[in-house]
Amino acid sequence: MYTVIGTAGSRVMRVLWMLEELGQPYDHVKAHPQPDGVAEIAPAGKGTVLIVDGTPVSDTTAIIQYLADRHGALTHKAGTLPRARQDGLTQFLLDEFDAALWMAARHSYILPEELRLSGIRNTLRWEFEHSQRVLVSRMGEGDFVMGDAMTVPDLILTHCLTWALSAKFPIVEHRLTGYLARMRARPAWGRAAAHEAQD
Structure with missing residues (x-):
């Protein structure tokens, strides 16, 4: 289960869409990464964050490419x-x-x-x-x-x-x-x- 932190109407849509295309379950926390202690995992206090096994991944492009690579879908193989x-x-x-x-x-x-x-x-x-x-x-x-x-x-x-x-x-x-x-x-x-x- 992935956790996605990001506000509606932002680049978070890219991550939600990728997870839907991959058929992966996720929780979506509709918040800026800054409040309620989330700033500890996203020091910039903005953008979208994906939590994977307790580890934060930031920047939607990095997130969706990571998900594509991890699940072997919607991407070409690295090094080709x-x-x-x-x-x-x-x-x-x-x-x-x-x-x-x-x-x-x-x-x-x-x-x-x-x-x-x-x-x-x-x-x-x-x-x-x-x-x-x-x-x-x-x-x-x-x-x-x-x-x-x-x-x-x-x-x-x-x-x-x-x-x-x-x-x-x-x-x-x-x-x-x-x-x-x-x-x-x-x-x-x-x-x-x-x-x-x-x-």
Whole structure:
């Protein structure tokens, strides 16, 4: 049994979805890692934490890749060329999709008002649209980012595209629009979303 600590509406959805895809049982503690002594296992006091046999693992990308490796699913084997390509796509999505959305959020409502740069959203939106075109050129021919098999980058991309819609960052590539609809129709996504929404 895994324990996932993280608030609803955050990157915790990536971890819940991965566990649902793997068919693994888990408890979800809807809290920031900071309160009630949880800061001892997550000193930064933010983000998502997975507890495995009493040991905390932080950062959603590290968590979902760990789970994929541990259960031998949704990933290519370490040390192979497909895994190198998978890791490259994961890093691209973090650098170009996740980072733009997070920066926009910081300058919209997270940073103190006097530190926010309202005009930065236009630059980030332009970069996000450009990154979509680059990604489509790197995607495989099948239904998933890498082709015919779902892998870790799919969890990150689907979450980022969902986040983009709520942040009013347009999805300009038709292939990504269809992709997002297919991924969000997966039963495991639906179960994770329902679990995240529960009180």
